[in-house]
Amino acid sequence: MDIYRAHVLCCGGTGCSSSGSAQLIERFEEKIKENGLDKEVKVIRTGCFGLCEAGPVVIVYPEGTFYSRVKVDDVDEIVTEHLLKGRKVQHLVYSDHATHEQNANKGLAEINFYKHQHRIALRNCGVIDPENIDEYLAFDGYKALEKALTSMTREQVIDEILKSGLRGRGGGGFPTGLKWKFAAASVADQKYVACNADEGDPGAFMDRSVLEGDPHAVLEAMAIAGYAIGASEGYIYVRAEYPIAVKRLEIAIGQAREYGLLGKNIFETGFDFDIKIRLGAGAFVCGEETALMRSIEGKRGEPTPRPPFPAVKGLFAKPTMLNNVETYANVAQIILHGADWFAAMGTEKSKGTKVFALGGKINNTGLVEVPMGTPLRTIIYDIGGGIPNGKKFKAVQTGGPSGGCLPAELLDTPVDYDNLIAAGSMMGSGGMIVMDEDNCMVDIARFFLDFTVDESCGKCAPCRIGTRRMLEILERIVNGKGEEGDIEKLENLAKTIKATALCGLGQTAPNPVLSTIKFFRHEYEAHIRDKKCPAHHCQALLNYVIDPEKCRGCTACARVCPGGAISGEVKKPHSIDPSKCLKCGACMEKCRFGAISKV
């Protein structure tokens, strides 16, 4: 292997790729060559570093200098200053939101965003080149598989996973070891291991980052699972919306086969295992395990009643064991370091770490991995850097369309499976969307119901019809036509749907409504009784007014108004005719005196 004096790590995750990291890499390679540094400096395209907000992200080692929002034009300066002369380019160094500190000498681990994190599932993301199996091997890759195959019995492998306390990271939180045990106990001529990479929760992108940044970790874990339950074939069901992840998985599978880590007689133990990729086609319900298996079979992705459970009768009517990407990303580490090491992290019933996708009204959008039991406040304020533009925190949404919105009073909740459910939300796959005072909670509930209605597969009546009725009521409320008794109707429908829907999609669909009613009932009441939206978000319920004290009569607003709703003489206060106002907000954006406000 060649030795280089410096490495330039460029993030090639979806976030940074979208903001142009591919062009950066090209430019770096070009410039490095031009300066005759190509024998000394190596450019590596890695997976996601997590801090997507600062993308495209570039890290220069050995110093670990963290450059953020790098543009193609900045590359020349980094090459000639940093790589050639050893002077860090101060003005491109990442600046901490919380402290506004820009310190080129600070390593990655000292930045607030990373300081509180503990990366197990994401350990290789942003560190290795995901398209090069040698780099994975250099970081203990496939050692766990070797250990399992050559020195552990099937029972010992399952026992280790069971003892670790690992629970399903896709949302359900079912003990992973138990799932393996059930599948191992089934007797059949063919069994399957499957990986759920149909990450559909809006705002959650940890599975994609693992697949893009460390695809071999998933392949290795699936092979270990195959050994444990006695399966020789695996399927990865991945969203077609993730083209980079699909490509890297294909490369990884090809390399693993070439190295004999997939295929026949792995580590010369007589164990055969191979993996196929199947692409989804845009159906959220396929994240549900039985629906996912129908989809791999080439059918409509509709869930089927359980029992029979997949461990008995799953894919192609054979025993099947399905885990989520992030769950698999923990497996090799547990086998290598032991169940006790893993179980030492987290809370009593939720062990290890969890990856969260922080998004919405938060300074540091990105992926964070923290030990279970970390309080919401630490995640949102210490790691996430708080709310931008001096706005007030209103709620944090966890668990996607199956979860709920938690208010400021619950910010000190330690995050684990059971605490979130007790608080009225759920872990889900780990999406965490922060909302500020400008977000209307009734509209957020409507947004999620709109999602579920659209994604309901239509097989069972409670989900197909019930969620639609709930959406209609919510639409009425945000349009100012809510009636007394609507809240009770929503609660009633929610209770019935939760109790009677066929699969997890329907059973959890009412959660966003129930949790917002529980914590933000006053917002519902204001919409229904006072016909007001406290967040000034719902257009039907707000009016724009001009403060005559502040208005200078500059006519800028009247000129920009598309509806001709603003009148007044020059240099005298103007006024808005609410019957003509289209509520587009153009006047408010134009006013230089802050005279226009929403009421």
Add this chain to the structure above:
Amino acid sequence: MPDMKDKYEQLNQVIAELKDQPGALMPVLQRAQGIFGCVPMDVQKIIAEGLGVTLSEVYGVATFYSQFRLEPNGKYTISVCLGTACYVKGSQKVLDRLSEELQTPVGKTSPDGLFTLNATRCLGACGLAPVMTINDEVYGRLVPDDIPGILAKYREKEQA
């Protein structure tokens, strides 16, 4: 049209290649859409015959999944992300503005056949919210006023 004949030839090759693997219908539909740009009825009929399944089964699958299209898209497909992170940062307003500028409802193709406007599920680029894509090009941190300029770029390209 010679190139259509070529496409049907390709489709038959795909069917022959995949028909013996279990659960072939979805991969065949995906490849067919790659060849034709969509999966209209005549393509579905060929797939049904080739795989030995009923046309209703093929149609059932093609209409269940949102990625399969029965009609061709415009030259440029605009997808505005309506994932939660983009929604709370105002992507609905971006979508409304596009619909207005293109005089096209969401899910339809503009009268000139140039743009298809879609609302899409989370693209996973939450760090750039609100986000839209036009074919493979990604536009992030959008405000509604960015829209006319972006569309003009594509229209100019077409006129040139």
